[in-house]
Amino acid sequence: MRMKELTINIDTLQLFNLTLIISIIFISVILFKTYNKKAFIYLAFVFFIHAIIGILNLKAYLLSIPITMTVIVIKVFKNQYKLKNTYFIVIVSLSVLNVLSIIMKIKYELIIYAILNLSISKFIIINYIKNKENEIKKEKMKLISNKKQILEITNKTILACNLQNQYKNEILELNNDIKKSIMDSKNAIFILNKDKECIYMNKAFKLMMNIDLHKNEIDIFKHMNSKFLNSIDILEQIQNLNIEKNLKSYDGKIYKFECVKEVLNENRVIICILSDITESTLIKNKLKESEERYKKLMDVLNDGVIIHNMNSIKYINSKAISLLNLNESQTKLSIEDMILSTDEISKAKFINNINLVCMGKAEKISTKIETKTGKTIEFITTTILLNNIKMLLTIAIDISNMENVITDIEQSEKTYKLLLQTLPEGVVIIDKNTNNHIYRNKAMMKILKNIGVESLNNIIKKYLNECDYGKFRKFYTNTNKIKEIEIAIIDRSEDNAFLVVVRTLDDKYKTQQMKEMLDEISDKCRFKAEFLANVANDIKRPINTIFETNKILYLNKDKYDSDYIDNYTRLVKQNCYRLMRLLDNIQQIGHLENGTYKMNIKKYDLINLTSDIVVKSKRYTDEKGLSISFKSDVHKKVMAIDKEKIEKILLNLLSNSIKFTPKGGNINIIINCKKEEVHITVADTGDGIPEDKLDIIFESFEQVDRTLSRGAEGSGIGLSLVKKLADIHNAKIVVNSKINKGSEFTLILKENIETDKLLEKIDSGCDFSDNEKIDIEFSDIYFNYSY
Structure with missing residues (x-):
């Protein structure tokens, strides 16, 4: 009974395997025809061998051949099957297991064989079909998306067409407006085609040329030549270039001739415009003449004139160029060029000052700069309107001589003040109107401390009563410290003041005493210098004796039983040297002070x-x-x-x-x-x-x-x-x-x-x-x- 059941099961497995193999062959052929993939025809061929062995019921070990061939085909076309590495390993493992079971005659080889065929069906056939199904779905979604985009583009195209028609109508209206404007324009306008034939003239042009208003075809060269000087030369230059020239008519008027290249009704044309600029040209020439006169006037000025803004110089006269050491050949000058020959601090100060004027924070500002060549230049900057444009006007003045004079005056003033302060006589300046002391020197301050202001004023009144100016007169005081003084008064009418010079007669005695004291000190110093020189000479002899004795002691040191003989002799020697140095220094100073040095x-x-x-x-x-x-x-x-x-x-x-x-x-x-x-x-x-x-x-x-x-x-x-x-x-x-x-x-x-x-x-x-x-x-x- 068991044998019969087993036989039935084996037959069933063989039938299942055969059915599965035929299905793989059938589906592989369909996939080959559908997608034109050679990999599937090879797979169908291999499994066809599987089917023959199964149908003919050949020996089991022959199955190892198509199984091996299957693995090779799958390996070769792995990418076309879109087989994952994991699945490939499973198929190879089942194939190896199946071959081993056939060789070893294990009774479960049909089951392994069935699992292998199922794996191939699942991992290659079914997965490939699923992938294709997903791709088809994606393509379908793309088609739907593309359909929407096409619809949007179609709508936009329709909208663009509508806008184009609208613009076309607007352009037509605009062209009509332009034609009307050209016709009604006060400027003479004519249009030439590419062959330089006149195809249009406005009313102003016809009136200017005395052409019949109803006439539209003329010889433009002939008419232009009869009206203007050298017009033919200009017309012959008209080709593809935009030009702008001035034409002079025979009646003395000046016209500005302009031509531009345009496209009209898809044809290339040249639009020519004639504008009467006679009046503006005359005004311009007068302005130019006026400007030239002003420039000549500026050039003869003694001061430099610069018209500029914060970035560039618009005008600079020759004096400024010379004053600032600029290069006359330069056509473009920057604001930095104005102060190129000075240091960075002065340059920054100048730019900051003109910036204040430019921003309206100062109406006018002055800057003094010392150049590297030794000049002192004062720059005065303010704002001006030039052709309705706000500009900066800077006047450059060479004040080098003035600065030197001011310096000399200040130096002289300091010298005189210092001289007055160091004078032994007292000096006081008295204002005639107020009788106030407007200046006193140091000597005067000392005198006033001793005699008092009231006492001096009384003495001055006595002097003035006699009107004997310029002479010294003796006066007695009521103080113990200064008993008598001499004063002289000078009338400074131009300054409306009196100059009073006061000297104390006690100073004569003090001066004599000081002279005697100085003579005494000088004699003492002379004696001191001579004494030091004599002492130095006298001390030199015993020092030399000590030095020579010490030298003998050092040379015979071996005779003395002392560990410190070297140090003793060195100490004596050093102190001898020290005394020699001191004496030599004293002698040197003596010679230098007495002037006897050589x-x-x-x-x-x-x-x-x-x-x-x-x-x-x-x-x-x-x-x-x-x-x-x-x-x-x-x-x-x-x-x-x-x-x-x-x-x-x-x-x-x-x-x-x-x-x-x-x-x-x-x-x-x-x-x-x-x-x-x-x-x-x-x-x-x-x-x-x-x-x-x-x-x-x-x-x-x-x-x-x-x-x-x-x-x-x-x-x-x-x-x-x-x-x-x-x-x-x-x-x-x-x-x-x-x-x-x-x-x-x-x-x-x-x-x-x-x-x-x-x-x-x-x-x-x-x-x-x-x-x-x-x-x-x-x-x-x-x-x-x-x-």
Whole structure:
């Protein structure tokens, strides 16, 4: 019974598979014919082999051939079947499983075979049909949409046609209006065709040419030539160009001839218009003549005249061009060109001022500008109407001479006022009408404090009663401080005032006393200078003896049993050097003050001299923990100088920098050559100098720090000597300093061309400063040594 049921089931599966295969073949053929897809005919062919094997009931293993062929066909035409990768993998997997079941003779091979055929039907045949159905639906929707668009376009086309007809009617009406306007126009108008034949004339043209109003055909060239000069030449130029010319008639009238190219009734025509401009031309010529006269008038003016707006210059006369150094060949000038030869600040001020006038914030404004050529120009700007257009009028006046005169007057006034203030006599100016004092100098203020205003006024009244102007007269006062005075009064009728000069007779005695005191002080100073010079000479001998003894002691130090002999001898040597330096400075100052100094001027290379001093000073900076550097903007600079005095200046400045710069600081020596000057700067990062001390540091025996606990040794005459040595070289010393930031001393040497010519030979010595000289100049610098 079971065998029978199984046989029935197998037969049923075989029948189902066969039916399915035939269906696939049938549908594939239909799809091929419908969509002309070769992929489906190949699929039908493969399944036809499936059908033959099934109908003939051939052996089962033969099915593996068409199954394999099916997989290959599906792989090749996968894109045409629009088969997804997932579905393709399922079909391949079922095909492999089916082939394995046939080979291994598994009893379920027909079921797998049926599932494979169902999968192919579903994933390829049915899905393809569904896709096509969706595409058909989309195409149908597109057709519906296109139908709507076509309907809309049709409606728009109908609307456009209606508008076109409407416009056509309006154009016809407009053409009629234009024809009527042309006919009624006061200007003479005629129209030519492409062959230059007259096809239309308006009434004004016919009347002007004396042509019968009913006549429409004429020889235009003949009529024009009989009416105008050179009209044929102009008419012959008319072709495709729009032209505008002036024609002069034989009766003296002037007409403006214009022609334009147009299209009339789909034909190219040339419309020609003649306008009577006789009156306007005459007015224009008169205006031009008037303008030329004004321009000539402007050109002969002594002041510059510029008519402009904020962007450009419309007119500028020759005086302004000369005054502002402009180029006459320039045809277009901008507002910037007016003030090209001045600085940016003055330029901005000028533009701002004329902008105020342009905006109506100022009616008239004046601007003074100093040009780079040294001129002082005053610009006066206001607004004008030119051809009913608001413009700016600027008058440029050269006030250089006036400014110089005003400056001289102001300077003279200052000088006179200063002179009056410094006069020993009292000066007072009294107004004749009010008797008020309208001016008093300083001396007069002092006199009034002692004698009183009332007392002076009474004395003046007594003087005026005698009318003896211009002479000094003696008067007695009622005070103890000033007993008698002399006054002189000058009558300044032009100023309606009295000039009163007052001098106290006590001043004579005071002057004599002051002279005697000054003579006494001078004698003391002379004695002091001579005393210092003699003392210096006397002290030099024992110092030299101590120095030589110390040297012998140092050379025989091995005989003495002392660990500190080196430091002792060094300390003695340094203090000897310090005394030598002090004495030398005193002697130098004495010679400079007495005028007994001698100059040894020779040519030297300043760069090598300064560089050698810096190199030999490095021993001291290294020992104190300072860095020193030298820079110059030139490699060589030869000047006529006294080498020893310049060395003295530089060593003094370097000594101060080393003394007052703490450990870790920097000292920079810089040389800058500027035209006829050489600047040698010694800059440090030391303690700095207070601002209130900068004025006294170059005075003798002055020190920034006078306290007993000051940070460095010194007598206070080093910088005074530096200043005096610089003065005899006609040089300057400039100092800049800030507390805790450092100091900067600059020696400014001026070249002496006459001396340079006389001294042709350059001193070629390379040892510009010896070590002992540096040791002497740096003797105020102390280091910590063990004793």
